[in-house]
Amino acid sequence: MSLLSGHHLSCSKRDRLLFDDISLAVEPSDVLYIRGPNGAGKTSLIRILVGLSTPDTGSVTYRDNCIRSHYDVFHHHLVYFGHKLGLNTHFSPLENLRHWCKQHQISVRDDHIVSVLDELGLVGLETLPVSSLSAGQQRRVALARLWLKNHADMWVLDEPFTALDVQGIALLKARLVEHTAKGGGVIMTSHQDLALSIPVRELALEYRI
Numbered sequence: 360m361s362l363l364s365g366h367h368l369s370c371s372k373r374d375r376l377l378f379d380d381i382s383l384a385v386e387p388s389d390v391l392y393i394r395g396p397n398g399a400g401k402t403s404l405i406r407i408l409v410g411l412s413t414p415d416t417g418s419v420t421y422r423d424n425c426i427r428s429h430y431d432v433f434h435h436h437l438v439y440f441g442h443k444l445g446l447n448t449h450f451s452p453l454e455n456l457r458h459w460c461k462q463h464q465i466s467v468r469d470d471h472i473v474s475v476l477d478e479l480g481l482v483g484l485e486t487l488p489v490s491s492l493s494a495g496q497q498r499r500v501a502l503a504r505l506w507l508k509n510h511a512d513m514w515v516l517d518e519p520f521t522a523l524d525v526q527g528i529a530l531l532k533a534r535l536v537e538h539t540a541k542g543g544g545v546i547m548t549s550h551q552d553l554a555l556s557i558p559v560r561e562l563a564l565e566y567r568i
């Protein structure tokens with residue numbers, strides 16, 4: 360059974376048809392890479408796939424159930440990473456992630472969150488306000504969710520490599536490989552060459568005028 364599937368999806372923005380009748384399916388251990396030029400509609404498609412926008416036509420299912428009518432189950436198994444990091448910059452990485460874990464019913468001790476932050480190269484920054492961290496460090500804090508929500512089998516990541524340095528990219532790639540090895544599925548966009556050590560399927564969106 361597929362994890363996440365889009366069925367006959369179409370989307371227009373300001374009278375421009377971005378994509379029409381797209382169907383896709385992510386199986387366990389699959390990585391689907393959505394690529395295309397700026398403005399092609401990658402983020403629009405991603406937002407539809409996680410239920411944040413409604414397509415003009417078509418539907419999205421998670422394990423064969425419509426995500427709209429089974430949103431709680433889908434949400435429980437999803438990590439979505441969008442352009443906005445979803446961090447409160449007045450609070451520390453530890454406070455942000457503690458709150459996020461609570462929202463996602465993840466029972467975790469502070470020392471585990473700190474160990475994940477340390478693994479992500481944020482040693483000594485765990486209790487500083489997020490506003491005092493660099494762009495790449497803030498992104499690492501947000502990405503820590505991929506290390507904390509172990510019961511999520513579906514990851515949907517919109518340009519997750521943005522602002523990461525070489526080491527950050529390597530950490531994330533290794534995590535992606537780990538996730539798929541356990542049967543997880545991934546949909547992602549990127550403007551970088553993915554070069555993962557596992558097979559990646561591609562869906563190319565063109566810029567339609």
Ligand SMILES: Nc1ncnc2c1ncn2[C@@H]1O[C@H](COP(=O)(O)OP(=O)(O)OP(=O)(O)O)[C@@H](O)[C@H]1O
Binds near residue numbers: 395396403
């Ligand atoms: N809320 C909106 N209202 C009106 N137009 C929108 C909206 N969101 C996106 N668009 C338009 O839809 C088109 C596709 O945008 P989208 O963000 O999906 O592209 P993208 O492929 O992700 O681009 P990029 O590579 O630059 O991130 C763009 O022309 C954009 O201006």
